[in-house]
Amino acid sequence: GQNIDQPTEMTATEGAIVQINCTYQTSGFNGLFWYQQHAGEAPTFLSYNVLDGLEEKGRFSSFLSRSKGYSYLLLKELQMKDSASYLCAVRDTGVALIFGKGTTLSVSS
Amino acid sequence: NAGVTQTPKFQVLKTGQSMTLQCAQDMNHEYMSWYRQDPGMGLRLIHYSVGAGITDQGEVPNGYNVSRSTTEDFPLRLLSAAPSQTSVYFCASSPTGKQPQHFGDGTRLSIL
Numbered sequence: 001g002q003n004i005d006q007p008t009e010m011t012a013t014e015g016a017i018v019q020i021n022c023t024y025q026t027s028g029f030n031g032l033f034w035y036q037q038h039a040g041e042a043p044t045f046l047s048y049n050v051l052d053g054l055e056e057k058g059r060f061s062s063f064l065s066r067s068k069g070y071s072y073l074l075l076k077e078l079q080m081k082d083s084a085s086y087l088c089a090v091r092d093t094g095v096a097l098i099f100g101k102g103t104t105l106s107v108s109s
Numbered sequence: 110n111a112g113v114t115q116t117p118k119f120q121v122l123k124t125g126q127s128m129t130l131q132c133a134q135d136m137n138h139e140y141m142s143w144y145r146q147d148p149g150m151g152l153r154l155i156h157y158s159v160g161a162g163i164t165d166q167g168e169v170p171n172g173y174n175v176s177r178s179t180t181e182d183f184p185l186r187l188l189s190a191a192p193s194q195t196s197v198y199f200c201a202s203s204p205t206g207k208q209p210q211h212f213g214d215g216t217r218l219s220i221l
Binding site: 030031033041042043044045048087089091094095096097098099100101102 | 142144151153157211
């Protein structure tokens with residue numbers, strides 16, 4: 001079956017680094033997406049990995065290992081505005097996305 | 110560009126009523142999709158479309174119908190609303206199915 005696992009909640013302090021893990025078991029793999037969703041708002045796209053390795057975008061980086069069915073999102077220099085849910089999503093064999101349940105990150109001062 | 114526009118933003122229905130949630134995009138995207146988001150469940154795909162005249166079922170299609178007569182519009186119809194359909198509904202689009210999706214602001218639907 002299709003399964004995507006993420007931790008439910010994480011906490012961190014301003015200025016710190018946090019890593020949000022995502023493991024997946026899907027029938028196929030055509031890419032992994034990370035989205036950010038603030039409470040009461042729509043998800044917004046953060047990053048995309050289709051090949052193994054690290055993709056860096058400013059304070060955010062995402063890593064993929066297809067052989068391990070594993071990805072992580074790394075957030076550096078945390079700010080209060082980074083408090084949000086982070087959604088991992090996998091495109092399996094077609095165009096449909098399968099989302100994990102999301103990780104709620106709380107950043108405190 | 111307005112992006113992805115969903116209407117209404119909020120709606121309360123009674124059990125058994127029917128309703129259409131509207132979704133429109135002005136980016137000429139071929140791919141459009143509908144998700145529902147429930148607490149503790151994440152986003153689940155209801156239906157999607159890879160172009161005008163083409164639709165397909167997602168993970169949770171029961172109780173919902175869609176059509177795609179134009180590139181711009183992708184309405185979601187609830188045929189006979191049930192309390193289990195109380196949720197936040199998001200519409201999303203992308204140039205093709207393989208690119209990141211742009212989400213609308215959502216419709217918060219309560220069924221009594």
